[in-house]
Amino acid sequence: MTHRFPIKEIARQAGLGTATVDRVLNNRGNVSLQTQLRVSAAIEELQAQEAQLAARGRRLFFDFVVEAPTRFSHEVKAAAEAVLPQIGTAVCRPRFLLQEIMDEGEVVEALKRVTRRGSHGVCLKLRDTARIRDAVAMMTAAKIPVITLVTDIGDTDRLAYVGLDNAGAGRTAAYLIARTLGDMKGTILATRSHERFLGEEEREKAFVKALADQNPNLQIIAVQGGSGVDFETSRLLEQSIDDVHELSAVYSMGGGNHSILRTLDHYGLSAKIFVAHDLDRDNRELLLQRRIDYVLHHDLKMDMRNLFNRFLAWHGLTNGAENTPISTVQVMTPENIPTTGGPSQRAPFRGQET
Structure with a gap:
């Protein structure tokens, strides 16, 4: 013993x-x-x-480097700050670098700065590229533990991944769409914010396979890019749907849903079902307005608790588990999200008279 x-x-x-x-x-x-x-x-x-x-009395500094639309970065920061008072093992001090769009060079330089300055742990939501993988390897070689959030970075010695089961989310989206449309033929719009986000790639692969198994009559139009930012998302979408006359469903994996809906309205297109990701402020609003039908959500606060606990275990400050649990997908509808208003404040169903 x-x-x-x-x-x-x-x-x-x-x-x-x-x-x-x-x-x-x-x-x-x-x-x-x-x-x-x-x-x-x-x-x-x-x-x-x-x-x-x-x-006791130990202060640890953790760095968050996140490339994401402001609406999602805000959720990450809020979740991290919400769980910190619950961590009594040490005083944890997060430092945030949050940008909507970061080119590869900016990311690499930011990670080099963190490595030179030193950190007790780094959380990354970034694209999966060769130079970024090399920068992660540089940090781990400097004995800085790295955890990826929501989207992974492959072929690295990162400590753990925390976030959504992305493949499970893709299969869930396929199930919801296939059950809604039945055996009918139709066109599905599947959007991603960037081709190099591994998490969205995992969602799309699982979605395409599951949808083909459940309804091979459905044709998928895949649109990548825009980083979930309104103008770029609209521009790319317009190039892809110019010849589309009827749309059966939308699966938005990377956000920018206000922009997607405005563009579809401009072209006179209305999907029978719209599945999105993350219960941020925009999607909560669109869900309650019934402009989108389902949001595939996961508990970011639980992700943050898992993240900090794993960092603390790495430093020997807790007896944390070796395996970090992956968040299962939650299907949110207008009827099961927390709201401050009563039924009278909910928007009517599509096509229902007001």
Whole structure:
């Protein structure tokens, strides 16, 4: 039984005699299973107490580097700040670099600055490119733990991924659309914010495969780019749907849904079902207005708790689990999201008279 505590200390914690503890630790006879369990529990308790003592007064600085629309970055920052008061193990100080669009060079320079300055942990929501992978390798070589959020970065020694089960989300979107449309033929618009976000790529692959299995009559128009920002999203969308005369469904994997809807309205297109991602302020508004039908959501606060706990475990300040749980997708509708108003404030169904 591995431990680093004096026998007297273990005996005091377990409420046993030193001779009994000595027999357990050295695998001698005449020891009951219950006594062995009491000694094991005492060692675990001492390890936890040691971690708390080590952390007392300790300040840790964590860096968040996020490329995402402001509406989503705001949700990430708010979730991180909301869970910090619940972490009593150490004083955690987050530092945020949040931008809607960052070119590869900007990202690499930002990660170099973090490495030079030093950090107790870095959370990244970035594109998966060769230069960014190299920058992540530079950080991990400098003994800085890296966790990816929502979208992963492949072929790196990052500590963990936290966020949504992206493939599961893609399959869920396919299920909702296939159940709504049945066996009918039609055109599906599937949008991504950027081709290099691995999480959205995982969503799309799973979506395409599941939809083909459930309804092979549906044709998919894939649009990539725009970074979820209004103007760029509209411009790219206009280039792709100019010849589309009827639209059955929309699966928006990367945001920019106000822009998508405005562009569809301009072309006189109205989808029978619209599936989006993330319950940010924009999507909450569109969902309650019934402009979109479903939002595939996950608990960012839980992601942040998992993230900080994993960082603290890496520093030996908690007895955290080795595996970080992946968030399962939650299907949000106008009827099951928290609202401050009553039914009278909800928008009518599509086609319902007001």
